[in-house]
Structures are given as structure tokens and as C-alpha cells.
Amino acid sequence: MNLFHFSIQARISLYSLSRARSYFGFALFICFLGVKADVRANDHYEIVTNPNVSETALTVNSLRSIFSMSLKTWPDGTKIRVFVLSDEDKLHKAVSKEKLNVFPYQLRSTWDRLVFSGTGQAPVRVNSIEEMLDKVANTPGAIGYLWRANINENVNVLQIK
Missing domain, CATH: 1.10.287 (Helix Hairpins)
Known part of the structure; x- marks a missing residue:
């Protein structure tokens, strides 16, 4: 070489x-x-409830039970009304993965099983952040999620432990 x-x-x-x-x-x-x-x-987002809901904090397991539609009433007996955005929405994906520790398709599968078996109902799907704010603010027992920029005094922010 x-x-x-x-x-x-x-x-x-x-x-x-x-x-x-x-x-x-x-x-x-x-x-x-x-x-x-x-x-x-x-x-940049929070889990929010109707102002009449007395709960100020929830565990991740309780939150998961609420959004999987297996926990149906608040401790005071009020019926829980769950509001969600579409499966493709960026906020819905973030909440599903980061707060609930499940993928959106897993939630959808759980809701579909409840509906098709006749044992439960799916959450109410809203079409926009504005509609989510309106529904949660005006529906007794409501829970949903919002970007922080959209939160106002008409909803309560839940602390997740």
C-alpha cells in the first residue's frame, strides 16, 4: 500500500x-x-366540569372510568355527562394518550362495545371547542376538556392526581 x-x-x-x-x-x-x-x-389543556360539580380533583383511574363510561354518577348522585371531540381531533388525541393513557381507537372500541351490546351509551360528541365549552358550562354533571386559552369562569378545572 x-x-x-x-x-x-x-x-x-x-x-x-x-x-x-x-x-x-x-x-x-x-x-x-x-x-x-x-x-x-x-x-396547554385541562379537564373541565360544569360549575355545579362539587369534585375538584380526580385520580387518573377515576378519570379513565368516567371517559370509558363505566363510572356514571358523581359522588353526590348527579349523572355524569361526558362530552368529547372527534377521534381525529388533536386535543382528543392528546387527552386520550396523556391523561387517560389509552389511544383514541381504544376509547372508541370501548364505547362501540357498550352501544352495540345495549349495556351503555357513548359520550356525546361535539364538533368544536366552542361547542364543548357551551355544553360543559350548561349541562349539569358535565365533564369534558378544553385548551387553556378557551377556559373561562363558566367551567371548573379539575386537578388530576
Whole structure:
């Protein structure tokens, strides 16, 4: 092997190394963006109830029971009315995955099973954030979710433990 071959191999090796570093740096950057986006998304919405609901905090298990339609009344006996957005809505996906720890299709499957078996009802689907705010604010025992920017004094924010 002469000096010419050695110099070509060294250049190729240095080029490969710098390219690998670039790919690694880019992948690390993407990972950091993903982590920051998850934290930010979780902070921008809340679970809300009608002002007449006396509960101020719920456990994740209770919240999951409410949205799976198996918990049907509040502790004071008021019927729980659940309002949700469409399965494709960004807010619905975020709430399902981050607060309820299930995928939207799993919720839909649970609701469909209740409806088709005749043992329960699906939640009421609303078409917009504005409609969600209106329904939760004006329906006794209502629960739903809203972006923080849309929350006003007509609904109560639930603390999730």
C-alpha cells in the first residue's frame, strides 16, 4: 500500500466520521424537540366540569372510568355527562394518550362495545371547542376538556392526581 492509497483511506474515514457525527447530532436534536413538545402539549389543556360539580380533583383511574363510561354518577348522585371531540381531533388525541393513557381507537372500541351490546351509551360528541365549552358550562354533571386559552369562569378545572 503506497502513500496515495493511505491518504484516500484517511480522507474517506474522516468523511465518514464527520458524517456520522452530523447524523447523530441531528437525531439528538429531533429527540429534544419531541421531549419539549410533549411537555408543552400536556400543559396547554385541562379537564373541565360544569360549575355545579362539587369534585375538584380526580385520580387518573377515576378519570379513565368516567371517559370509558363505566363510572356514571358523581359522588353526590348527579349523572355524569361526558362530552368529547372527534377521534381525529388533536386535543382528543392528546387527552386520550396523556391523561387517560389509552389511544383514541381504544376509547372508541370501548364505547362501540357498550352501544352495540345495549349495556351503555357513548359520550356525546361535539364538533368544536366552542361547542364543548357551551355544553360543559350548561349541562349539569358535565365533564369534558378544553385548551387553556378557551377556559373561562363558566367551567371548573379539575386537578388530576
